[in-house]
Amino acid sequence: xxxxxxxxxxxxxxxxxxxxxxxxxxxxxxxxxxxxxxxxxxxxxxxxxxxxxxxxxxxxxxxxxxxxxxxxxxxxxxxxxxxxxxxxxxxxxxxxxxxxxxxxxxxxxxxxxxxxxxxxxxxxxxxxxxxxxxxxxxxxxxxxxxxxxxxxxxxxxxxxxxxxxxxxxxxxxxxxxxxxxxxxxxxxxxxxxxxxxxxxxxxxxxxxxxxxxxxxxxxxxxxxxxxxxxxxxxxxxxxxxxxxxxxxxxxxxxxxxxxxxxxxxxxxxxxxxxxxxxxxxxxxxxxxx
Numbered sequence: 001x002x003x004x005x006x007x008x009x010x011x012x013x014x015x016x017x018x019x020x021x022x023x024x025x026x027x028x029x030x031x032x033x034x035x036x037x038x039x040x041x042x043x044x045x046x047x048x049x050x051x052x053x054x055x056x057x058x059x060x061x062x063x064x065x066x067x068x069x070x071x072x073x074x075x076x077x078x079x080x081x082x083x084x085x086x087x088x089x090x091x092x093x094x095x096x097x098x099x100x101x102x103x104x105x106x107x108x109x110x111x112x113x114x115x116x117x118x119x120x121x122x123x124x125x126x127x128x129x130x131x132x133x134x135x136x137x138x139x140x141x142x143x144x145x146x147x148x149x150x151x152x153x154x155x156x157x158x159x160x161x162x163x164x165x166x167x168x169x170x171x172x173x174x175x176x177x178x179x180x181x182x183x184x185x186x187x188x189x190x191x192x193x194x195x196x197x198x199x200x201x202x203x204x205x206x207x208x209x210x211x212x213x214x215x216x217x218x219x220x221x222x223x224x225x226x227x228x229x230x231x232x233x234x235x236x237x238x239x240x241x242x243x244x245x246x247x248x249x250x251x252x253x254x255x256x257x258x259x260x261x262x263x264x265x266x267x268x269x270x271x272x273x274x275x276x277x278x279x280x281x282x283x284x285x286x287x288x289x
Contacts, residue, residue, distance in 0.1 A: 003105070005274065005289065007263050008216035010192070013105035014265075014273060015062040017077045017098045020089065021055040028056060028225070028237045040228060048270040049227050056226050058268040060123050062098075063219060064105050065210055067192040070113045073140065074208055074219045075267060079126025082169060090123070098127060112140040114189055117147055118221025118267070119205040120155050125170040136173040145180045147171065148195070151204025152182050198223050198253060200246025201239070207253070209262075217263040223250055225268045230254070231283040254284045263289065 005012045025037055037054065044050040049057055063074040077098060084090040102108070117124055128145060129136040138145070152171075159167045174180040181187075185195045185206070196207040201222040209215040222239075223246070229235050233251040236243035257264060257277045264286060265274045275286035 002272070003101075005217075005263060008211050008213070009068055010210060010216055011066045012217060012263075012265065012274075013064040013107070015064060015073075015077070015098065015101045015105060016271075017060050017062075017101070018089065019059040019061075019271060020057065021051050021053075022058040023056045023225075023237075025050060025054050025056050025226075025228070028239070029228075029235050030238055032228075032235060036232075040231065044226075044228060047227055057270045058225065059270055059273050061267065061273065062127070063265055064102070064107050064112075065193070065217075065219075067190065067210070069190050070192070071107065071111050072114045072116060072189060072193060072210075073112045073143070074116050074265075075118055075124040075221065076115055076127035076139070076170075078123050079129070079170065081131045082122075082126055083165060084122065087122075090126075109140050110142055112143040114193075115140055115143045115145045116189075116193070116208055117145070117151075118207060118219065119151050119202045120147065120167060120171055121202065121222065122166040122170075124221065124267070125166050128170045129173050136169050138174055138177055138179050143179065145174045146187065147180060147182050148204045148206050149182050149184050150199075151202060151206070154203045198249045200236070200242050200244075200249045202241050205249075215257075215260075215262045217265055218257065219265045219267075220253075221267050223253060224266060227269055227286060230277075230285055231280065233283065258284060 003014045062077050065072045078090050080093050127139050130139045155167045185197050188194050191212050193210045196209050198205050198207045208219045210217050234247045236246045240246040272288050275288045278285050278287050
C-alpha cells in the first residue's frame with residue numbers, strides 16, 4: 001500500500017495516526033435499515049470498511065501536499081496530550097505515530113507553510129498545538145493556520161455557551177499566537193489550492209481542491225466517513241450538524257467529480273483512502289488508483 005501519490009505537479013503523502021474500528025454502523029447512521037446493511041456487508045468487509053461486529057473501520061489521518069512553491073498540511077488529526085475523556089483511544093495520548101509518519105514523508109514540523117482545516121472537529125485540529133511548559137503552542141512554528149470564517153464563527157459562538165475543549169486547546173492558542181488567518185471562501189494558496197464550500201457536516205465545512213490548471217486532487221474532510229455513503233449519498237451520520245444539507249452537498253460533490261481524473265482524498269475511509277469517483281448503479285464508488 002502506497003502512502004505517496006503524484007498528480008500533476010503535486011506530491012501527496014498520507015500521514016496516518018490511527019486506523020481502527022470506531023463506530024457501530026447502525027449507531028452512526030440512525031436512518032440505515034439493518035436489512036440494507038446486511039445487503040452491503042459483503043463488499044464492505046472486502047473493502048476493509050467494517051469488521052465482523054458491524055463496526056465501521058475508520059482511518060484518522062492528515063495529508064501533506066507539496067506544490068512547486070509550498071508545503072501544505074491538510075487537517076491535523078488527533079494530537080497528543082489532549083484531554084478527550086469521551087474517546088479513550090484519543091485521551092491524553094502520548095505515542096509518536098504521527099511524528100514518525102511525518103518523518104517517513106521526509107517532512108519536519110518546520111517545513112509546513114500552511115495548515116488547512118476542513119473544519120474544527122476534534123480529530124481534525126489536534127496536532128495544531130503541542131504542550132510546552134504547560135501551555136499550548138503551535139506545533140508547526142512557521143505555518144499560517146487557515147480557518148474558514150463561517151466555521152470559526154460557529155465554534156466561537158458554541159464555545160461562548162459552553163467550553164468546547166478542542167477549540168480551546170487547538171484553535172484559540174493559534175489566534176492568540178497570531179498564527180491564524182480567518183478566511184472567506186475565495187481564499188487561495190498561490191495558483192494551486194482553492195476552497196470548495198461543502199456545508200452540512202458543520203456549517204462552515206469546506207473541501208480543498210488542488211491543482212494549477214484543473215482539480216488534480218480534492219480533500220473531502222468529513223463530507224463522507226465510509227464508502228457506504230458513496231453507494232447511498234443520502235445517508236447522513238448522527239454527527240452531522242445539518243444532515244439534510246450534508247446529503248445534498250455529498251450528492252452534488254459526487255456528481256461533480258464522477259468519471260473525472262480528480263483524485264479524491266478522504267479523511268476517514270480505510271486504506272488506501274484515496275481514489276477516483278465512478279458511477280455504480282444508482283450510486284457511486286471510489287476506485288483505488
